Amino acid sequence: MNKNTLLTALIVSTAFLGQSCGNKENKQAAAQAQQANAPTPIGMAIATKEIVSGLITYPATVVPLQETEIRAEVSGYVTNIFVTDGAIVSKGQRLYEIDRTRYQAAYDQAKASLEIAKANLARVEKDLQRYQTLAEKDAIAKQTLDYAFTDVNNQKAQVQAAEAALTTARTNVQRSVIIAPFSGTIGISQVRNGALVSAGTSLLNTISSTNPIAVEFQVNEKDIATISKLQHNASNAQLYATLPDGARYENAGHIATIDRAVNSQTGTLKVRASFSNPNNLLRAGMNTTMNIESTSTVEEVVIPYKAIFEQLGVFNVYTVNDSSKVEVKQVTLGNKINDKVVIKSGLAGGEKIVVEGVASVRPGASVTAQQNEQKK
Numbered sequence: 001m002n003k004n005t006l007l008t009a010l011i012v013s014t015a016f017l018g019q020s021c022g023n024k025e026n027k028q029a030a031a032q033a034q035q036a037n038a039p040t041p042i043g044m045a046i047a048t049k050e051i052v053s054g055l056i057t058y059p060a061t062v063v064p065l066q067e068t069e070i071r072a073e074v075s076g077y078v079t080n081i082f083v084t085d086g087a088i089v090s091k092g093q094r095l096y097e098i099d100r101t102r103y104q105a106a107y108d109q110a111k112a113s114l115e116i117a118k119a120n121l122a123r124v125e126k127d128l129q130r131y132q133t134l135a136e137k138d139a140i141a142k143q144t145l146d147y148a149f150t151d152v153n154n155q156k157a158q159v160q161a162a163e164a165a166l167t168t169a170r171t172n173v174q175r176s177v178i179i180a181p182f183s184g185t186i187g188i189s190q191v192r193n194g195a196l197v198s199a200g201t202s203l204l205n206t207i208s209s210t211n212p213i214a215v216e217f218q219v220n221e222k223d224i225a226t227i228s229k230l231q232h233n234a235s236n237a238q239l240y241a242t243l244p245d246g247a248r249y250e251n252a253g254h255i256a257t258i259d260r261a262v263n264s265q266t267g268t269l270k271v272r273a274s275f276s277n278p279n280n281l282l283r284a285g286m287n288t289t290m291n292i293e294s295t296s297t298v299e300e301v302v303i304p305y306k307a308i309f310e311q312l313g314v315f316n317v318y319t320v321n322d323s324s325k326v327e328v329k330q331v332t333l334g335n336k337i338n339d340k341v342v343i344k345s346g347l348a349g350g351e352k353i354v355v356e357g358v359a360s361v362r363p364g365a366s367v368t369a370q371q372n373e374q375k376k
Helices: 004-038 103-134 141-174 221-232
Strands: 040-048 048-050 053-063 067-071 076-081 092-100 177-179 185-186 201-209 211-220 238-242 251-256 268-276 286-297 300-304 309-311 314-320 326-330 332-339 340-345 352-356 369-372
Touching: 040 251, 053 332, 067 309, 092 201, 103 141, 141 177, 211 286, 221 251, 221 268, 221 286, 300 352
Parallel strands: 040 369
Antiparallel strands: 040 352, 048 300, 053 211, 053 286, 067 201, 076 092, 092 177, 185 201, 211 268, 238 286, 251 268, 300 340, 309 314, 314 326, 314 352, 332 340
């Protein structure tokens, strides 16, 4: 084979190879274009409307409705402790006694001083009456009568001072015996017999009410309207506490108080629920879980929770219109119920939503359903 023949064959082969490559690239491009225009396979569900029962949980702490520190109101030595540590006490029951010898003596002295002051007042009042009779007959100097009026007024002041001293002495005698200000459970005593205590500073014990008892929890400011409705209409809601060991507390509660203001730093509001506590299972300071079971009074829109996606703090879902095109809708979430969630706004019942393949679709894209999942 000569050189011209070899060159011609090489040129033909190159041309044929180039044409083959070009045809292959065109086919790949066409296939990619066809694939790009093909509907994206997704899983769909229908937004349903139904009466829903949900459970909302909050971390909570048990607090007594009443609690106070018992401190000595007079100074002295503790002479009697009338209750055992941790006992249940009644309002007015004696708890501690502080040596009352000197306080009783001060009371007796104040009482005697008052009697003397009253006797002196009676004497100067009689003198004033005699001087007034003599003054009517001009048988006494006017200055003497004026002095008599002054003596009566001074003695009246002495009686008032003696009465005040007697009240103080009586109060100290009463305060030497410390009584329970309300019914509840007393803690472990901080002093023992013979201990020297000072008025206003020495802590003797702490007493707290136990039945009923409160459970406090913080709710997000977005839930205030819901909690307020539950406070005034408890028939559609049930509150119960979960104990630290996971057991459900036997008695249901009710929302007793909602705090006056939202914490501006945390965006939360304190709520207090009241529980009957006859067996003292709920103890002050215990960490529990507050559970609120609620049933809607009207049908609400419900969708699978996995259909929700978040962008910049906003919750959205993809819907499919009658043309099988994807649309994005912003929604407001309600209670989460297992694998479903209530939609408060932004979506109507009966709308088709994307639940599978959410990450692979975009607004305006054509989709085809792999299967029609209608979950209730």
